[in-house]
Amino acid sequence: MQHWLTNAQIFTGTEWLSNAHVCVADDRIVAVTTEQPSADVPQHNCHGHRLLPALIDAQIYGGGGRLFAQYPDEESLSLLAAANRKGGTAACLATIPTFHMEVILESAKAVKTYMAKGGEGILGLHLEGPFIHVEKRGAHVAEWVTVPTVQQIAEILEAADGCLKMITVAPECCSNEVLHMLQDAGVIISAGHSNASYTQAQQFSRRGVQTVTHLFNAMTPLHHRNPGIPLAVFEDANLMASVIPDGIHVDYGMIRMAKQLMGERLFFITDAVTDCHEGPYQHVLNGDHYALPNGTLSGSAISMLQAVRNGITNIGLTPDESIRMASLYPTRLVTNH
Template sequence: MHYLLTNCQVYTSAEVLDDHAVLVEDQQITALVPQVQLPAGVRQIDGRGLCLCPGLIDLQLYGGGGSAFGLAPSPAALAQLRSHTLRHGTTSFLPTVPTNAPAVVDRAISAIRQVLPSMPGLLGLHLEGPYISAEKRGVHPTEFIEAPTPSGLHDLLERSKGVLRLLTVAPEVLGPDELSVLRASPIVLSAGHSNASYEQGMEAFAQGFTAATHLFNAMSPLTSRAPGLVGAIYDDASVCASIVADGRHCAYASVRISKRVLGERLFLISDATAASAEGAYYFQPQEDYFVDAEGKLAGSGLTLLQAVRNCVHHVGLPLAESLRMATLYPARVLGLHHQLGCIAPGYQADLCLFDAAFNVHATVLQGQLHWHIASE
């Protein structure tokens, strides 16, 4: 596999290039070539004047495209979710399972372990719970919330070894022994569904938590006398925070203010789910989001590129920076920013081609080009 992707505006993550082509060899990007210096004898693929960016990276989604993997996990649901994300420009993703019965979590671990070697772009598993605050549980069922113990954590880490990449946990429910167990593992710790005080949040970030889950939602707020977990996220110099830019999980003005405070530490997730009427969760679709049986907000209907669009159209951010929030910055959270999230020599050839209306025309996954919209 050896080709030049030409005639597109290239958002590399570092700069925006016109009149350049991307040289792909096998699964890697090997060069960015000025249009006037294209090498002879290499197959050229017309990018149709579209925008080209790194493949999007979604670190939190439960479902989409009819798949409710996070609620009813199976290899088939995972394959359906992979197809949906790829169609919408997301090349790398972390399927997410919220607080649920241990048997459901085990089915998710098993499905991902089974599929992981043969599914490009599958990064592992994000567990959102069960070690969360009952006060900030959102729609997570109370009966499945667990108090962490060293033995319980050892068991979870052993069962999910090689699969679990990110764990959302309320830091205030951890004691020193539990935190020590988690810190000894390679997983990324993300503070979320938490009623932590400002002091507890800052201590968690000093003790190994490097991320926070869906800023503002299901966490102690920033107030004048109690800065809460939101205040700790703002005040810490290094923690990264995800945000759901759909105008429903938080106001666009809150996204804009947070971006000014956090800069490159703020990244996008879709938080996307699908309708479900079985098991512990009952999700009903609304206009562009989901609610539970009580009408409580339960997830988004976003794709990650729609979140990018919202950052441009409603938050007022430049397109190049909005794209970095869905590519380079989430890659950093998992320590993958030397291979994903950029268009540069040596990076994996994961790419997304989209038009001015944010319609995805094609994706490239490990060098393989998939057209989704035929040439007119």
């Protein structure tokens, strides 16, 4: 059924339209116009409020008190989608950290089943690990970190059946054959939790890597003698990168610098978790972030709307650009593959 949202300030991604109207049919935007719609169609008057493009989160682990990796089922995905909507996120990549193969395959099958039933709010699966470098594991469980085999990748791809959208790996731990398999399957390869040198990172995009996971976190650091992964990312126009704008994972000044160097290649993620008091990933809310019981930083507590606010207030972005970092730029990455 068709209905209209009228009298709104609408941000198209490039400009603001005043006194504009949106036509929605079957939950899809089919028209944006400044011409008044016919009075005989259902309308909701927005009274001048702002309408923004859908916010997209490419890395989030759960919502509503149900961590997806701990409960890899459709209920977790439904609760995640509902929690996301409250924070401005229309769609996300449901993410699981390093785990054993049984949970990885269960998660892939759960996303596949959920998406086959409509997949509201879920764009696919983001597998962060277990194919990472153990020295850069962060809050990930060390015993499950492993070097990927062709057989493992084949199993995961079969279980996901097209729903594995992104995988975070340490490229220096992956063979070219494994990376080519992922490329051929249309999976976005992201470098993260990586101990790669600057020289190794300069080869990322040539090996099929398209983006980098949570820039500055869990990677070789930017140093004047050993530049690490960040400098290679700054220099490579073919690489995008996500960043967590909570002021805890990364200082806002570092994000400001990265933005000046990368422009539209940098985008926001929340890296958010939810309360979990059982299993290997027990996330405890510690003020404005989550930590493991041993105090290790394990995830953010921000929403994508808060990420946008932080971009404006703390990083110094214009409202338009901060919105694009949470919508247009991640959408380019996720929907172009």
